[in-house]
Structures are given as C-alpha cells and as structure tokens.
Amino acid sequence: MTVTVRLFARVRETAGTEVVRLDLSGGSVAEVREKLGARYPPLVSLIARSALAVNGEYAPDDRAVSETDEVALIPPVSGG
Amino acid sequence: MIRLTRDPIDHTALVDNVRQPGCGAVVSFLGTVRDLTGNEVTVALEYEAYPPMAERKMADIVDDVRTRFPVGKVALVHRLGRLEVGEISVAVAVSAPHRGDAFAACRHAIDRLKEVVPIWKKDLGEGRAEWVHPGGPPVSIPSDEP
Numbered sequence: 001m002t003v004t005v006r007l008f009a010r011v012r013e014t015a016g017t018e019v020v021r022l023d024l025s026g027g028s029v030a031e032v033r034e035k036l037g038a039r040y041p042p043l044v045s046l047i048a049r050s051a052l053a054v055n056g057e058y059a060p061d062d063r064a065v066s067e068t069d070e071v072a073l074i075p076p077v078s079g080g
Numbered sequence: 081m082i083r084l085t086r087d088p089i090d091h092t093a094l095v096d097n098v099r100q101p102g103c104g105a106v107v108s109f110l111g112t113v114r115d116l117t118g119n120e121v122t123v124a125l126e127y128e129a130y131p132p133m134a135e136r137k138m139a140d141i142v143d144d145v146r147t148r149f150p151v152g153k154v155a156l157v158h159r160l161g162r163l164e165v166g167e168i169s170v171a172v173a174v175s176a177p178h179r180g181d182a183f184a185a186c187r188h189a190i191d192r193l194k195e196v197v198p199i200w201k202k203d204l205g206e207g208r209a210e211w212v213h214p215g216g217p218p219v220s221i222p223s224d225e226p
Contacts, residue, residue, distance in 0.1 A: 008130055009200035010211035046213060053198070056133040072130055072198075078212035079127070079134075079158060079199030080111050080170050080190065 001027050003065055005036065006072040011047065015040050029054065030061035032071055050075040081155040082138045084129055089157050089168045098153035103175035105182040109190050111170035113163050123204050127160045127169060130198040134158070137197045141189055149185040151176045156189060158199055169201075 001024050007015055022035045029052045037044040051058050051074040054065055058074070065071055081097060095108050113125050142154045152175035159169050172189045176182035201212050 006130065008198070009128055009202070010213060013211065049213075049215075053130075053133055056136050058196075072133065074130070074133075074198050075200070075211075076213040076215070077194070077196070077198055078201045078214060079129070079197050080194040 001025075001067055003027070003032065003067060003069065003071050005032060006070070008073070009075050009078075011040070011043055011050070011073055011075055014043055024065070027065050028061065029059050029063045029065060029071075032065060032073075033061070036073060046075055047073065081153070081157075082135055082142065083157045084131055084134060085157060085159055086161045087159075089159055089171045091168060091171045091173075094155050094157060094171050094173045098155050098173045098175040100152045100175055103152035103177055103182075105177070105179035106173065106175045107179070107182040107186040108171065108173040109186050110168050111190070113165045113167050113169060115165045117203070120203070120208075121205050122165065123206060124162050124164050125169065126162050126202040126204060127158070128200050128202070129158070129160055134198050138193065141192045141197070144192065145174070145185045145189050148188065149176065149181045151181060151185045154185065154189065156193065158193070158197070160199075162204075 002021050005020050024031050037047045053072040053074050054069050115122055138156045145154050155173040157171045163169055172186050174182050174186040203210050203212055
C-alpha cells in the first residue's frame, strides 16, 4: 500500500519536496513516522517529535491509514 | 471569523467586526514581528501553513472559546508569507458582555493557536535562516486540554 505524505517547514525544505510517497506494509501512523525517518535520516529526531495528521486531524500512532487518506507530518508548530 | 491571509491584517476592521450591542468589552491581541530573540537579530519572518487543517483548528479554537467563556464574537486571523519587523503576524479580537471574560477568552485563543494550529515561521536573520520548531519532549499529539 502506498500513502502520500505532505511535508512542511524544515522537513519539507530538508527533504526538498512537498509530498513523499511511502510504501507501507501494515498501514498505521506509527509506520508512516518510522518510514519517514528511514527515508530522511538527518530528520529522525525532528520527525520523532512531530505529530501526524490524517485528513486534517491530529492522529495517534495506532491510527490506521489507507491510500485515500491525506496524511501530513506536522513538525512542532510556531505560529503566532 | 477565521482567516489566513497573505495581505496585511487590518486590525481596526477586525476589532470593529466583533463589536456588538450586547457586549460591553472588546479585547484584541496583535502578534508582531520582533527584531531580537536573545542576541539573534531577526530581519523578517516567513510564515507557512497547512491551510485546510490550520483553518479547521482555528475554527475548533473559536468553538472551544465559546464553550469556556460567555463571549459575543471571536475573530482569528493569521498572516502568511514574508513579514518585516514590526508587521502584524496574528490578530485575535473577542467581544464579551464583561471585560474579564473578554480578556480571558482572548488569552486562551492566542495560547491555543500557538499550540495546535499548523503554522510555522522561518526566522530570517543576518546571514542565517532557520525554521522555528519549539523543542520539548517527543509528544506526538498536542492536547486539546490546556
């Protein structure tokens, strides 16, 4: 199963892309985080303290994701 | 009223927008671009958002404010793109029958915005540019509780 993950801020800039496609075996938020870390080793610690959003809502690690979900990595926010 | 905008924020219009006859108090908060953080000089800030989710979380904050405080109207606006020192990055305006609730509601709204809304700033200094990702424990989900 392949999911598309949107990237923002330092993660987007370091990765050099706004979206990344990941092949998942199970399909959970935790696996998305793990695969993203494997894809971008310099970002592992930032990814570890980032949230994941599924369809525009913060999602816990055990949330299942499917190919039709919009998944986004939300690094610590700094608006305001 | 919720808005993300690339244009300068008209805070006077925002304050007028929340005034209403049943409210004897209006409190507004403006976040502006500061020139110094510690010893680091900031020339400008570049703001980026995840727009649909940011707007949804801003709407959630307004709903949350309404459940906690007796308020009239609540307005939340955040600017995106490059902002120079002194420009307004965020504005909150709240009206309420009484000032205590207006102050508390405004404070709660800006505090929550800074915790949960997916917006990021890049600090552009003299010869440096870095995204601001506040540190802390590896928590994955910002709580919905204060």
